């Protein structure tokens with residue numbers, strides 16, 4: 001069995017990427033299972049998704065603690081201790097990472113063992129070039145995961161089309177995503193693992209039956225004071241909004257619409273961004289009527 005764990009943020013499309021791998025494997029004659037896990041729907045919040053593929057029925061359930069392949073949609077996730085995306089990765093596994101940083105820099109910074117094959121590609125920049133904007137990278141990351149799992153490119157691309165159609169993407173955008181996936185595959189020099197590889201780890205998460213609490217326990221009740229400022233969501237940002245006050249007419253729209261409350265107004269009603277908490281959703285860019293908010297790619301180089 002091959003176990004593949006995907007990490008991303010709300011909006012990256014990593015749940016769809018995991019489905020692309022599952023569908024491509026299934027259409028290639030394998031058994032497949034995929035499932036995501038995330039909390040409240042929140043753009044930018046970390047999510048994980050899991051795909052298992054095998055030649056026989058997949059009976060193992062639950063999250064994957066010891067993956068053969070890890071696929072990460074954003075290198076800022078590597079520094080989030082609540083995510084710990086490299087945990088449990090097989091010592092001879094594969095890491096696929098969307099990053100502008102070279103593989104060896106990633107290996108050195110995160111002490112990744114030599115046996116792990118690390119492949120990095122700036123998928124976000126490639127998406128910007130091909131799609132004209134930084135969109136979800138599901139097709140590209142899904143196709144790269146297929147390559148790493150030894151699934152044929154044709155199966156990967158047709159699974160990407162199937163999954164993107166299912167979520168209602170228009171045909172023109174599906175074609176652009178296929179182009180993006182092809183470009184990423186062309187750059188992917190990753191010797192794949194296969195479902196038949198020897199020495200795959202034993203199931204690490206046994207099948208379990210959930211126990212349900214009494215409804216009085218499960219009913220949501222909030223007793224603690226708000227703690228939003230404690231979670232510095234600035235680390236989620238891959239793109240930074242920058243306000244040009246010379247173009248701003250002090251309309252307050254960005255201040256009102258920011259979902260993180262990361263924009264404050266000074267005594268002259270000029271907006272200012274708190275970058276410790278701005279998660280880079282770019283709603284302020286979209287909403288600003290005078291185009292006073294520009295976006296800049298957040299570059300983390302080591």
Ligand code: SF4
Nearest residue numbers: 258278279281282284
């Ligand atoms: S400042 Fe802009 S980009 Fe940042 S969280 Fe608020 S709306 Fe989103």
Ligand code: SF4
Nearest residue numbers: 248249251252254288
């Ligand atoms: S939405 Fe634009 S114009 Fe309005 S306050 Fe914000 S930056 Fe200024």
